[in-house]
Amino acid sequence: MALKVLISEEEIQKKIEDLASQIDDYYKNITDEIVAVCVLKGSVNFFSDLVKKIHLNVNYNFIQVSSYSGDITTGKVKVKSWLDEPLENKHVLIVEDIVDTGNTLKYIVRYLEMQNPSSLEITSIVLKTIHEHGIQVRFPGFEIGDKFVVGYGLDYNEKYRNLPYIGYIE
Ligand SMILES: O=P(O)(O)OC[C@H]1O[C@H](OP(=O)(O)OP(=O)(O)O)[C@H](O)[C@@H]1O
Numbered sequence: 001m002a003l004k005v006l007i008s009e010e011e012i013q014k015k016i017e018d019l020a021s022q023i024d025d026y027y028k029n030i031t032d033e034i035v036a037v038c039v040l041k042g043s044v045n046f047f048s049d050l051v052k053k054i055h056l057n058v059n060y061n062f063i064q065v066s067s068y069s070g071d072i073t074t075g076k077v078k079v080k081s082w083l084d085e086p087l088e089n090k091h092v093l094i095v096e097d098i099v100d101t102g103n104t105l106k107y108i109v110r111y112l113e114m115q116n117p118s119s120l121e122i123t124s125i126v127l128k129t130i131h132e133h134g135i136q137v138r139f140p141g142f143e144i145g146d147k148f149v150v151g152y153g154l155d156y157n158e159k160y161r162n163l164p165y166i167g168y169i170e
């Protein structure tokens, strides 16, 4: 199976600079901490690169959910681990690697909203625009078509997560 580069390492890093400066600007009047929630496993690379470029008071939190087997969604979001602090009255930024059908984010947003955060926003490094999922991603990265992509955290059966670029299997 040959891998083709869709988004290079350089393009990813440049986009993250841009997203970080949008995030800095958006929260510039907030003096409290921003809680950045990393959606494991896929978002680990994006999260790690992004938080280093944000000049705000950022706290980390992590959740692990999964719903894909290979390149097919099971349609069921399985929670493997969840937050370790309440989010009531916190400004929360969900950090995702990809929005595809939107099922994962719909699930996460539904449960996080129950905690009454002061605000809840989303950033995702990749978005597939083929679905009408109605999720508002405040800080969107790259829009791609209907391709199954890997690399930069994204896997195919746990493989390829450590690639520094985003590619697709031909
Ligand atoms: O919009 P959706 O169709 O719900 O797809 C997006 C989700 O799919 C992937 O997670 P996956 O279930 O593969 O778990 P992983 O992050 O551990 O790889 C990805 O990391 C997103 O969280």
Ligand SMILES: Nc1nc2[nH]cnc2c(=O)[nH]1
Binding pocket: 068, 098, 099, 100, 101, 147, 148, 149, 150, 151, 154, 155, 156
């Ligand atoms: N690795 C990977 N996971 C996904 N989850 C939803 N869409 C995708 C995709 O294109 N690639």
